[in-house]
Amino acid sequence: MDNQNSMAVxxxxxxxxxxxxxxxxxxxxxxxxxxxxxxxxxxxxxGKTSTLxxxxxxxxxQSGIIKVAGYxxxxxxxEARASMGVQLQATSFQPELTISEIIQLxxxxxxxxxxxxxxxxxxxxxxLQDAGSKRYGQLSGGQQQRVSLxxxxxxxxxxxxxxxxxxxxxxxxRRQLWxxxxxxxxxxxxxxxxxxxxxxxEAICDRIAIIDHGQIIAxxxxxxxxxxxxxxxxxxxxxxxxKITLEDVFIGLTGSAVRT
Amino acid sequence: xxxxxxxxxTVYSALLRADLTVQWRNRRASLLVILVPTxxxxxxxxxxxxxxxAFVLSNCMTVNLIAIGLMGYTNAIARDRDKGIFQRLRVAPxxxxxxxxxxxxxxxxxxxxxxTILFLVGYNLDHIAMTPGGYAFGYLxxxxxxxxxxxxxxxxxxxxxxxxxxNVATRLxxxxxxxxxxxxxxGMLGKEIQAAVKxxxxxxxxxxxxxxxxxxxxxxxxxxxxxxxxxxxxxxxxLGIRWFKWNSR
Numbered sequence: 001m002d003n004q005n006s007m008a009v010x011x012x013x014x015x016x017x018x019x020x021x022x023x024x025x026x027x028x029x030x031x032x033x034x035x036x037x038x039x040x041x042x043x044x045x046x047g048k049t050s051t052l053x054x055x056x057x058x059x060x061x062q063s064g065i066i067k068v069a070g071y072x073x074x075x076x077x078x079e080a081r082a083s084m085g086v087q088l089q090a091t092s093f094q095p096e097l098t099i100s101e102i103i104q105l106x107x108x109x110x111x112x113x114x115x116x117x118x119x120x121x122x123x124x125x126x127x128l129q130d131a132g133s134k135r136y137g138q139l140s141g142g143q144q145q146r147v148s149l150x151x152x153x154x155x156x157x158x159x160x161x162x163x164x165x166x167x168x169x170x171x172x173x174r175r176q177l178w179x180x181x182x183x184x185x186x187x188x189x190x191x192x193x194x195x196x197x198x199x200x201x202e203a204i205c206d207r208i209a210i211i212d213h214g215q216i217i218a219x220x221x222x223x224x225x226x227x228x229x230x231x232x233x234x235x236x237x238x239x240x241x242x243k244i245t246l247e248d249v250f251i252g253l254t255g256s257a258v259r260t
Numbered sequence: 261x262x263x264x265x266x267x268x269x270t271v272y273s274a275l276l277r278a279d280l281t282v283q284w285r286n287r288r289a290s291l292l293v294i295l296v297p298t299x300x301x302x303x304x305x306x307x308x309x310x311x312x313x314a315f316v317l318s319n320c321m322t323v324n325l326i327a328i329g330l331m332g333y334t335n336a337i338a339r340d341r342d343k344g345i346f347q348r349l350r351v352a353p354x355x356x357x358x359x360x361x362x363x364x365x366x367x368x369x370x371x372x373x374x375x376t377i378l379f380l381v382g383y384n385l386d387h388i389a390m391t392p393g394g395y396a397f398g399y400l401x402x403x404x405x406x407x408x409x410x411x412x413x414x415x416x417x418x419x420x421x422x423x424x425x426x427n428v429a430t431r432l433x434x435x436x437x438x439x440x441x442x443x444x445x446x447g448m449l450g451k452e453i454q455a456a457v458k459x460x461x462x463x464x465x466x467x468x469x470x471x472x473x474x475x476x477x478x479x480x481x482x483x484x485x486x487x488x489x490x491x492x493x494x495x496x497x498x499l500g501i502r503w504f505k506w507n508s509r
Contacts, residue, residue: 056351058507078265082353092343096285097278108274109352111266155264 007033008067009083009159009190010055015064017050017214024050025061026214032159032190037181039205040194043254047214048194049089052163055192056086069158082110085152087145089163093136099123099147100132103154110155126150126180142173149180153189160184162193166200178204198247208246212254222246229253271354275362282336283366293332294374297324298381305386313388314477317378318470319442321402322462324374326437329409330416330430333367337417338426342508350506364410371406375399390473397472404486405465407493412461414500421508437462464488 010032017025025047032038042048053059055066057073057080066073069083093102100119107114114122123129126146131139139147145165152160162181166174181191181204195201201208202222209219218225229235230244235252239245283290297320304316340346349359379395382388390398413430420426441462444453457463464485471482 058347058350078353078355081351082265084351086348086351088344088348088351092345092348094278094282094340094345095343096282101278101281105274105278106352108277109266109271109349109354111264111270 009034009069010038010192011065011067012051012055013065015051015054015061015066017047017054017059017061024214025054028064028211028214028216030209030216030219032192034158034190035185035188036206037185037191037193037204039201039208040192040211041196041198041201041208041250042211046211046254048211049163050214051211052161052192052194056084056088056161057081082155083157084159084161085155085157086161087148087152087163087165089167095135095137098133098135099128099139102136102147103151106151107154112155114154122150122154141168142170142176145169145173145177146180149177153184158188158190160189160191162191164194164196166195166197174200198245198250202246210250210253217253218249225249265353268355268358272358272362275349275354275358276365279362279366280369283370289332290370293327293370294324294377296327297321297374297378301378301381302385308386308388312474313382313386314390314394314470314473316386317382317388317398317473318466319445320378320382321375321398321469322405322441322466323438324378325371325402325406325465326409326434326462328367328370328374329406329411329413330434330437332370333363333410334413334417334430335423335427337363337413338420338423338508341417341421341506342423344507346506356506367406367410368403371402372399375402391475393475394473397475398469401465401468401472401486404489404493405469408461408465408489408496411493411496411500414504415496418500418503418505421505423508441466459488461489461492464492 008031012031013029015025015028016023028047028051030038040048040051050059054061054064055068055073057077068080071080071083073080097105100116100123103119103122104114120129120132123132128143128146131143131147136144136147149162149165152162166177169177178200181193184191193205205222207219207221208225209216210225211217218229220228226244226246226249229249229252232252235244235248238251239248300323301316301320304319308316346359350356375398379398412433416429416433417426420429440449440453441457441460443449444457445463445466447454458467467485468482468489471478
């Protein structure tokens, strides 16, 4: 475990989050390694966003340890936040600023010096060379996600947090984003991803954790989770095509009732 | 591997640059903010002989401070909070104070700029001339008075989460302050209202600005008004910080 933690870009141990008397996260523990895409899956209200918010430092948990690249999010908050890049689900930037100005703002906040030529180069890298003078709201959903991911990684962070990054994207844009995530994994970044798409989790995640009612109920690679649960009656009854998929395992473990 | 942490000055300068750009792009809204006090200043030319140039100018400066604090700052904070702009900034290695300090610096610059415009309009169109000391003291009290309305705006945005409701509330407070402040101070709404206005945020700010423009008129009453102004600022700041939530959801 110690050896595993030494490679971990994110270490979460015994995390508990309450909203008043309601416990949203119960004793959650997991790690994200360098060069790994880790998926956090769960139905609505399962505790994914609360867990992610605690990791991001937006929410103060009642107990538990969160370390980003070895830095405690509580005691070494600035170091921890400087070590991670975040793409929030409902990210928005000042509508008055152009894309170049937004990149410049976040580069400045992370202490990264970027010339105008360098900004043009990195925009060309994500095939948005003509977007520099546009406003964020003028971009398509896929283009916004690319810019958002670019800003999240402008400081080359060790950990990247992505909150439902492909929601609302067409298949082409989604595939393109997957390729970018995989490229980041190859470079040694650790990625923590939340998603409702089981196809996505199965396609790109090295390991996943299924969270329900605030607790992690399963954690492993997608294939191992399928293999371990394929004979369970609730998983078999969730199967629609005869072949057991990650979605069948997910519904089998978390139940078929719709959550609000 | 140690993580590079940008200095507070670097972060502040990046934020300030962005906030100044946003302010510049919103220059039409800024023009509307200065328009109302400028129109009052020009239309009240006839009152200068009766009440004095400092009285007319200070009323217009007070209206300007209310507009900057309540309409500009407060609505921008409410909108950015609702859009998640603050949450995005807060997951970066920025401190809450540097985000707010940058916003307040822009408002401070707006106060200085608009005060200068009113001084120029007053001098050129209404022939209101102050001593250099009066102008300097006027800038100082404008900043102090501006702090009252910025902190009042902070309290409103702390109490109300919905940006549309914040917009309505600030317009209402703006209207009430101007109407009761200006007409109440002149005694047109009765003696009780006149007395209440005298010690309201409108009255204390108006008085310190008015007396600072003619430093020779600064007296014990002005000092008490100054202390009351500082008191209002501290109270509203305390409430504004205590009630403020970075997330509107």
